[in-house]
Amino acid sequence: MSMGQAEATSLGNGKTNRIPQKPLNKFVKAQLLATLKRDDIKITFKAEPGVTTTTVSDSKGNPLFIYENAWDYGYYNIQVPDSTAKGKTIMIAEMDWYESDDNTNTQQQDIFNIADALHARRLELEAIEKDRKNLTPEEIQALKVLGLSK
Numbered sequence: 019m020s021m022g023q024a025e026a027t028s029l030g031n032g033k034t035n036r037i038p039q040k041p042l043n044k045f046v047k048a049q050l051l052a053t054l055k056r057d058d059i060k061i062t063f064k065a066e067p068g069v070t071t072t073t074v075s076d077s078k079g080n081p082l083f084i085y086e087n088a089w090d091y092g093y094y095n096i097q098v099p100d101s102t103a104k105g106k107t108i109m110i111a112e113m114d115w116y117e118s119d120d121n122t123n124t125q126q127q128d129i130f131n132i133a134d135a136l137h138a139r140r141l142e143l144e145a146i147e148k149d150r151k152n153l154t155p156e157e158i159q160a161l162k163v164l165g166l167s168k
Contacts, residue, residue, distance in 0.1 A: 024114035033121040038113035041125040042096065042132070046110055050096070050132055053082055054139045061140040072136050083110075085136055092116040094129055 024036040053059065058077040063070065068090030074082045084097045084107065092114050097107035111129050115122065122130065153161070161167065 026114075029121055031120075034116070034119040035121055035123055036114050036116075036119060036126070037123070038111065038125045038129065040095075040109055040112040042111035042128040044128070047128055047132065050083060051135055054135050059143075061136060061143060063140065072133075072140070074136070085133055087133060094133075096129065096132060 024039055026034050026036045029035050053074060059082065060075045060077070060079070062073045062075065064073070069086065069088045072085045072087070074084075076082055081099050086093075086095045086097070088094065094111075094113050094115060095109060096111040097109055100106040100108050111132075113126055113129055115126050115130075
């Protein structure tokens with residue numbers, strides 16, 4: 019985890035505005051949200067002291083993107099694997115945010131929106147998986163007619 023330093027300005031009344039070191043491009047944000055709607059993804063959540071890492075992978079286990087929430091340090095980022103250098107990632111969004119800032123600007127909110135969508139989709143996929151494990155024989159047969167397997 020590499021941490022940059024956000025440009026910070028006082029808004030008065032104890033509020034601080036921090037401009038993300040790397041704002042999330044709106045087109046890239048839309049693509050990340052579209053990726054979360056795919057049926058062939060897996061979302062894994064790993065919590066360590068001060069940092070949570072959420073990884074979105076395809077059905078083969080290849081990472082598609084990673085959201086890192088180092089809340090203990092006030093640092094958040096989104097990365098995608100670098101297709102030109104195995105084991106390397108490309109930083110597509112990066113910011114500092116502290117609860118004590120008492121302010122979240124729109125660029126910071128764009129990054130938080132991905133975290134919110136990740137959480138909601140992870141819960142949805144867990145519920146779907148639970149239901150998949152409880153299919154009746156008739157439902158399995160119906161899925162076959164639809165060209166799907168359990």
